[in-house]
Every structure is written in C-alpha cells, then in structure tokens.
Amino acid sequence: MCQVASVVCLPKLSRVAVCGGTHGNELSGVYLVRELVKVDKKAVEKKAEEEEPASVLMVLSNPRAIQQGQRYVDTDLNRCFTHAILNGPMLDTAPYEMIRSRELNGMLGPKGSPEAVDLVCDLHNTTANMGLCLIAYSDCDWICLHIFRHLQVSQTSIPLRYIHFDVSNKESYSLDSVGKHGFAMEIGAQPHSVVRSNIYTAMKLGVQHMLDWVRSFNSGRIFEGGFVDVFTMVKHIDYPRDSETQNITAAIHPQLQDRDFCLLHPGDPLFQTFSGETLTYKGHQPLYPFFINECAYYEKGIALSLARRKRVMVPAIRVQTEQEQRANEPRYTSEEEE
Amino acid sequence: MCQVASVVCLPKLSRVAVCGGTHGNELSGVYLVRELVKVDKKAVEKKAEEEEPASVLMVLSNPRAIQQGQRYVDTDLNRCFTHAILNGPMLDTAPYEMIRSRELNGMLGPKGSPEAVDLVCDLHNTTANMGLCLIAYSDCDWICLHIFRHLQVSQTSIPLRYIHFDVSNKESYSLDSVGKHGFAMEIGAQPHSVVRSNIYTAMKLGVQHMLDWVRSFNSGRIFEGGFVDVFTMVKHIDYPRDSETQNITAAIHPQLQDRDFCLLHPGDPLFQTFSGETLTYKGHQPLYPFFINECAYYEKGIALSLARRKRVMVPAIRVQTEQEQRANEPRYTSEEEE
Known part of the structure; x- marks a missing residue:
C-alpha cells in the first residue's frame, strides 16, 4: 500500500471469486452462480477471449x-476456514466440510499467502429482514468499504449496511477470509430452501455492481473518499x-421482528413467551439488532446479534501503477520466520 | 344426521385431537402443542377434573x-394416511413415517371406524403468504365449515380461507383424514425451522376459537346457517x-409472490427466469393461486396451486340430543359386509 497526495494506492x-452455496439451502447464491457460469460460458464462446480487467472464478462451495x-x-462449512482447521492434522474420519474447506483453500488460497485470490465475495441468504449487508472482518479494508x-x-432499491x-x-x-480481501454478501429476508425473485435480483445486481467496481478500479479510476457507517458486532443474545x-x-x-438495524x-420488548408474556431488553445501552430470528442460528444459540454503529472515514483510493506495484510488492513471512 | 325444522342435527x-409437528420443521404447531400440554397439565392439577364438554388429545405427530x-x-408423514398405506402389508424395512402413520391411526382412528376421534385439527405452517387456511377434503362437512x-x-387480524x-x-x-371430521390449519408466511410470534399467536387463537366452538356446539347451542366461500383446488403448476x-x-x-388468493x-406474470425474462400464465381462465412458493413443494414439483372459488350454503346446525343420537347411531359396515 502506498499513499500519494492523500490517495491510497x-x-x-x-x-x-464469487461463491454460492457455502450453505446449501441459501438458494439465491446457488442459482446466481449457476446462472453466471452459464452466461460466462456463452460469453467465452462468443468473444475470442477479449482481455478482461479481472478474472472471475465462480464457485459452488458445498456441492453435497x-x-x-x-x-x-x-x-x-463457513466455520471451517480458521488457521487451525486448515492447517491442523486431518483424520480419515473428518467431517466432509473440513475436507471441503481444504479443497477450497487450495483453490482460492492458501489463506494468508501471496497466491490467494485478491477478492472473495461469498453469497448468503438470511431469514432476517436485513436487506443487503456486506459482512467483513475489517473496518479498514478500503477495497471492501x-x-x-x-x-x-x-x-x-434495498437497504444496505456494512457489518x-x-x-x-x-x-x-x-x-471469504481466504482471499486477500473478502466479504459475505448477505441478503434477506428469504426463507432457506426457497428463492424469492426480488432477493435473487438484488443479489444479482449486487454482484454486477461489485464486478463493475473492480473493473473500474483496475482500469485506474480514482475513487473519492467519504464516510461509511460501520456496524461492529458487540454480542449475541440467545432465546429463553x-x-x-x-x-x-x-x-x-412481534414489535422487534423484522426491525433489524432499528x-x-x-426496556424495549425483546421476546414474547409461548404463554404470551413480554420479556424486555435488559442491556445497559442502546444497540443495533441484526440477524433477528435467523433460522440457522437457533442451533447456535443466537436469537439476534447486537452492534454498535460508528462512522469510518474511508480515504480516496486508486490502483497502483505497475511500477508502484513492483516497488510495493508485499513480503509474506512464513511461520518459521515469525 | 337428522334434520329438524331446517336445523341439521x-x-x-x-x-x-390437536396435532402439531406432522412436519417437524413447521414450528408454530410444535411449540403450540408443547404449550397446550403444559397448560393442560396445570389445569388438571388445579381442578379436581371438572367435566369438560370434550376431551382434547394433544399429539406431536412426528417426534423424530x-x-x-x-x-x-x-x-x-402427511401422505401416509391413505387406506392402502394404513392397511397394506408392512415390511421391516418400511420408512419410519409409514410405521408412525399406523401408530397414529391406532391412537386417533382407525380411519373410517366408529372408534375414530370426532375431530382432528392438524397444525401446519407454510412459507406462502396464505394467512390462516382450513384445508379439508369436503365442501359439505358442516362441522368444519x-x-x-x-x-x-x-x-x-388475519385473512381466513377455506380450501x-x-x-x-x-x-x-x-x-386429519383419520378423524370423523378433520382439517389442516395452515398458517403463513413463516419460514420453516423458524417461529414468528405473530404466526404462532394466530395459530394459538385459531385453536382456542376452534375449541370454544366445539364446547359451545356440544352444549346445545344452535348455529345459524350462511354462506362460505370455498376454494376448490383445480391444478398445480411446476417451476420451469x-x-x-x-x-x-x-x-x-415478483408481481405474483405473496399474492395468494388474488x-x-x-397473460399475468407467473415466473421470472434467472436470466431476467418474464413468463406469463398460459391458462384459459382466471383462477385463484395459493401455496405460492411453498418451500416443501419444490421437491413435489409444485410452484403454486390454482383454485376455483364457489359459494357454499351452510345450513344451521346443532348437536343431537341423546335420544336423537341413539336413534341415529351410525351403522358402520365392515369390509366383509360390503
């Protein structure tokens, strides 16, 4: 990374990489990746391979x-990309997803190495009314922001948030942690094992806009800086x-259901017991709820998550020139050198 | 059945019987039956068993x-109550649900016999925006109507339809076909494996009102006749x-999604392909769509069902007196006598 006249290069x-079906019953991503592969094949057949400003790899992450x-x-599967799981010993009896996470790490990574893909966009759906969210591990990854x-x-046409x-x-x-940059694109509300046309279309547009931005970035355009509201996860709350x-x-x-990010x-109503009693939020500070009533989190003991909102100043950026890139080639240290 | 001064007796x-969990991931019914069992236990402990106008059996249909x-x-499981499955030969390797359907038939039936329970209310959820529907095999079962x-x-507070x-x-x-009368109480929209408080509460009220009506009927009240709109299923349409x-x-x-019973x-839009094309309804007559985008019907090849609406005149009814009941005792013929 270099900085020239307050533009980060x-x-x-x-x-x-655009990945769908990391969770096999989140259908927008599954059908979108299949559709993109189809379109891609046709494009390759038609054009005599014009040079694309970026190669896009489409992946169905969990085919089984x-x-x-x-x-x-x-x-x-989406909990199997820790350093420990990817690099620990692997038994013959290992769960399928632990084997598959290594395959994907071989294909898109290795995680943390110079060989890893530059950007992973992993497509997800939620039963929570969250609109379109990018979920990332960093609040200062200027590419993602x-x-x-x-x-x-x-x-x-859809509310957007950065988590x-x-x-x-x-x-x-x-x-998404396998790429040099990465995020989950999480869109809801959509029941799992169902595809709703409006949610599918929002995801399709999201991916198109993302790829448009990457092409535009690679072609040398300067992107102005500005502020972004970032929701940082503070804690989870389980059901009674x-x-x-x-x-x-x-x-x-019912007063909280579907009100993600409100x-x-x-003292606000949080739960309604099956006998009809209202239970209130006992926290000491107001926070932003999200993943409210996400189907897959019942088993994880999460009824909703809570976030703090902050405003992050994102600097102007542009792509490094080839000369800058050579001068700034990142030096990766291996375990032994640490 | 007897008819006195245009009142059907x-x-x-x-x-x-109130049954939940016939489909194990339709959670309103699962949690409602558990709640009713809890309330029932407390009631039995408190009262020295006052005589109830009807005994109510609570069942979790598919515990596994x-x-x-x-x-x-x-x-x-909810396709396993045909005469053929309940009475045919049973192999040791039979699917679990075929064994369970016989157990339930023993508990609530036998189907078609004088020993069967008088009424089965089977609780279901759908991802379709159907409000509260009673689904029955008859358009002239005056009890259900x-x-x-x-x-x-x-x-x-919720739209109601009779299918x-x-x-x-x-x-x-x-x-529900195991009882002398029976219906499914189907409520949505709720994703499977999720419980939404508003849907749970609608189901709880539905069951309470149903049981109130049964008590009132058994106590001798005359119920006036009137018209009911009945939606009779005509056909299913599969996805392209x-x-x-x-x-x-x-x-x-998107213009059809959530518009059940409109x-x-x-020529109306029916599907949107994953490449963005609109496909229209090619039928020759207007019909009422329902079960639009029901999660569990992808595997059954049903994207939506279509119904015709008709108006049914329901007569006034009251319960038979004990004398009438003895005089009208139904005579069931066994297989051999047929």
Whole structure:
C-alpha cells in the first residue's frame, strides 16, 4: 500500500471469486452462480477471449449440501476456514466440510499467502429482514468499504449496511477470509430452501455492481473518499430456554421482528413467551439488532446479534501503477520466520 | 344426521385431537402443542377434573422429524394416511413415517371406524403468504365449515380461507383424514425451522376459537346457517426446469409472490427466469393461486396451486340430543359386509 497526495494506492484485483452455496439451502447464491457460469460460458464462446480487467472464478462451495438441500452435511462449512482447521492434522474420519474447506483453500488460497485470490465475495441468504449487508472482518479494508460505497449509490432499491466482525485473520472462520480481501454478501429476508425473485435480483445486481467496481478500479479510476457507517458486532443474545429440555420458550417479540438495524433501547420488548408474556431488553445501552430470528442460528444459540454503529472515514483510493506495484510488492513471512 | 325444522342435527364432538409437528420443521404447531400440554397439565392439577364438554388429545405427530428439525425423516408423514398405506402389508424395512402413520391411526382412528376421534385439527405452517387456511377434503362437512365461520368472526387480524381438496376418503392421505371430521390449519408466511410470534399467536387463537366452538356446539347451542366461500383446488403448476439437470430455471414472478388468493388472469406474470425474462400464465381462465412458493413443494414439483372459488350454503346446525343420537347411531359396515 502506498499513499500519494492523500490517495491510497492499492494492488490490482486480478483474481476475484464469487461463491454460492457455502450453505446449501441459501438458494439465491446457488442459482446466481449457476446462472453466471452459464452466461460466462456463452460469453467465452462468443468473444475470442477479449482481455478482461479481472478474472472471475465462480464457485459452488458445498456441492453435497446443495444436492441435499441442507445448510451442511456434517458441520457448518463457513466455520471451517480458521488457521487451525486448515492447517491442523486431518483424520480419515473428518467431517466432509473440513475436507471441503481444504479443497477450497487450495483453490482460492492458501489463506494468508501471496497466491490467494485478491477478492472473495461469498453469497448468503438470511431469514432476517436485513436487506443487503456486506459482512467483513475489517473496518479498514478500503477495497471492501469502497465496494460498499459503490453499491450504496448504485443499488437504492434495498437497504444496505456494512457489518464488521472484529476477529483476527488467524481466528477468522468463514470462506471469504481466504482471499486477500473478502466479504459475505448477505441478503434477506428469504426463507432457506426457497428463492424469492426480488432477493435473487438484488443479489444479482449486487454482484454486477461489485464486478463493475473492480473493473473500474483496475482500469485506474480514482475513487473519492467519504464516510461509511460501520456496524461492529458487540454480542449475541440467545432465546429463553427451558432449563431441562433446552427447548426455546419464547419467540422474537412481534414489535422487534423484522426491525433489524432499528436501535434497540433498554426496556424495549425483546421476546414474547409461548404463554404470551413480554420479556424486555435488559442491556445497559442502546444497540443495533441484526440477524433477528435467523433460522440457522437457533442451533447456535443466537436469537439476534447486537452492534454498535460508528462512522469510518474511508480515504480516496486508486490502483497502483505497475511500477508502484513492483516497488510495493508485499513480503509474506512464513511461520518459521515469525 | 337428522334434520329438524331446517336445523341439521349432528353427533356430539366428544373427542378432539390437536396435532402439531406432522412436519417437524413447521414450528408454530410444535411449540403450540408443547404449550397446550403444559397448560393442560396445570389445569388438571388445579381442578379436581371438572367435566369438560370434550376431551382434547394433544399429539406431536412426528417426534423424530421434530428432533432432527426436518420436515420428515424418510418420507412425508402427511401422505401416509391413505387406506392402502394404513392397511397394506408392512415390511421391516418400511420408512419410519409409514410405521408412525399406523401408530397414529391406532391412537386417533382407525380411519373410517366408529372408534375414530370426532375431530382432528392438524397444525401446519407454510412459507406462502396464505394467512390462516382450513384445508379439508369436503365442501359439505358442516362441522368444519361452521368452525371456519366461527373463526371468520372471531379472528379478524388475519385473512381466513377455506380450501377444499376434492379427494375421496379412501384416497385421502393426510393425518386429519383419520378423524370423523378433520382439517389442516395452515398458517403463513413463516419460514420453516423458524417461529414468528405473530404466526404462532394466530395459530394459538385459531385453536382456542376452534375449541370454544366445539364446547359451545356440544352444549346445545344452535348455529345459524350462511354462506362460505370455498376454494376448490383445480391444478398445480411446476417451476420451469432445465430438461437435463431438472434444476429450476425461474422463480415466482415478483408481481405474483405473496399474492395468494388474488385472482390470476391468463397473460399475468407467473415466473421470472434467472436470466431476467418474464413468463406469463398460459391458462384459459382466471383462477385463484395459493401455496405460492411453498418451500416443501419444490421437491413435489409444485410452484403454486390454482383454485376455483364457489359459494357454499351452510345450513344451521346443532348437536343431537341423546335420544336423537341413539336413534341415529351410525351403522358402520365392515369390509366383509360390503
């Protein structure tokens, strides 16, 4: 990274991966990747391979889970990209997703290496009414934040937010952490194992706008700086549960349901028990709820997550010239050298 | 059945079954039955068993599927109550649900016999925006139709419809067909494996109103006649599919999505392909769409169902006196006598 006249210069994004079906029952991404592959094949057949400003790799991440119409076969694939899982010993009896995460790491990574793809966009759906969110591990990845800003101005038919999970690269667990830059594109509300045309179309536009931005960036355009609201995850809240059976005893309160990113104040209704009682939010500070009533998180003990909002100043950026790129070639240290 | 001064007199409804979890991932019914069992236990402990006007049996129909959070384990339980499946030979290797359907038939039936419970209310959820529907095999079951009329006046916060599947008793395949009267109470939109408080509450009220009506009927009240709009299923429409892979190639059109029971005219948008093309409804007559984009019907090849609406005149009814009941005792013929 170099900085010239307050414009941050960043390496070219030569290789981009768009992944769907990391969770096999989140169907927008599955059908979108299949559609993009089809369009891509036709384009390749038609043009005598014009030079693209970036190569785009389309991946169906968890083919077995897609085949079965399930989130996963043995374990959640999108928790299998930690340094420990990717590099630890592998038993013959390892869950399918642990084997598959290594395959994907070989294809798109290795995570943390110079060979890793430049950008991973991993497509997800949620049953929560979250609109379109980019979810990333960094609140200062200017590539991800500029892509987000581009989507904000290009895609006004759906609410957009940027969510930050404050986890180190080593501990980061999701597929998008394999790229040099990466994020999950999470869109809802859509029931799992269902595809809703409006959600599919929002995702399709999101990916198109993202790729447009990458091409534009690679071609040398300067992108002005500006502010972005970032929602940093603070904590999760579980459902009230029966101490004996561990069954949930309440649902999200109807006044909270579908109100993702609407500030939740202490004392606000949080749950409604199955006998009809209202339980309120006991926190000490107002926070922003998201992933409210996400289907797949019942088993993870998460009824909703809470975030703090902050405003991040994103600098102007442009792609490095070839000369700058050679001068700034990043030096990766291996484990032994650390 | 007897008819006195244009009031139809029908046998008492002494035994009612309320079933949840026939599909293990339709959670409103699962949590409602658990809640009713809890309330019932407390009530029994408190009162020294006052005589109830009807005994109410609460059933979790598919405990293994509930445990696994799946619609079913081996096959759809709610297709396993045909005469053929309940009475045919049973192999040791039979799917779990075929064994379970016999257990339930023993508990609530036998189907078609004088020992069967008087009324089965089977609780279901759908991802389609159907509001609250009663689904029955008859358009002249005055008990079901009067219960529906009672819900219509008692429960105004959700749209209510009566759906009729024109299938003979022998061919009828769902759990509710085991009772002398029966219907599915289908409520949506709710994603499967999720519970939404508003949908849960609508179901709870629906069951309470249904049981109130049964008590009121059994106590001798006369219920006035009147008209009911009945939606009779005419046909199903499948998604467009790739001839090679059988994968779907389009989603429900955004202009049709969530518009269950809004008349669909020839030429109206039906699907939007994943490449963005609109496909229209090619039928020759306007019909009422329902079960639009129901999650569990992708595998059954049903994108939506279409119904014809008709107006049914429901007569006034009251319960038979004990004397009438003895005089009108139904005579069931066994197989051998047929």
